[in-house]
Amino acid sequence: MAAFISVPRDLSKVKTKVFMNLTKRQLLCFGAGALIGVPLFFVLKSTGNISFAAMGMIVVMMPMFFLAMYEKDGQPLEVVAKHFYDSRFKRPKVRPYKTNNYYAAVMRQYQAEKEVERIVCNREKDSGSRSQAVRKEKEGA
Incomplete structure (x- = not known):
């Protein structure tokens, strides 16, 4: 009988295990959770209700467990939470999409030049009609 071992095709997804098949991140988070949860259990146990103490310890340790284990699309929980916060609140x-349309810019420039040309032509007509009126006055006088 042959024993088969599954080998992952993408080696970038393989994580280095440090101790007891856990990564450094998992060891750190579980250690921090235990450092907070176990003393809390003994403090709450002194009230007399062990079920209450166990539930309190579980509630306090659960965020550290999620930090250690949860991953979405290769990103840990804090990165996913930051992306969620940024997209939801920050x-x-x-987000209106505004483009810089080159054709519209050329048309605006064309309209501006046309307007300037119209203003210049009107001034020339006005100055030309004034000079003609001055000539007529000189000839009539």
């Missing part, structure tokens, strides 16, 4: 909900 950035604006409506």
Whole structure:
């Protein structure tokens, strides 16, 4: 009988295990959870209700467990939570998409040049009609 061992095809997803098949991140988070949860258990146990003490310890240790174990798309929980916070609260909900249309810019420039040309032509007509009126006055006088 042959024993088969599954070998992952993508080696970038393989994580280095440090102790008892746990990564450094998992060991650190579980250690921090135990450092907070176990003393809390003994403090709450002094009230007399062991079920209450156990539930309190579980509630306090659960966030550390999620920090150690949860991963979505290769990103740990704090990165996922930061992306969620940024998209939900930090950035604006409506992001209007504005483009810099080259054709519209050329048309605006064309309209501006046309307007300047119209103003210049009107001034020349006005100055031309004034000079003609001055000539007529000189000839009539």
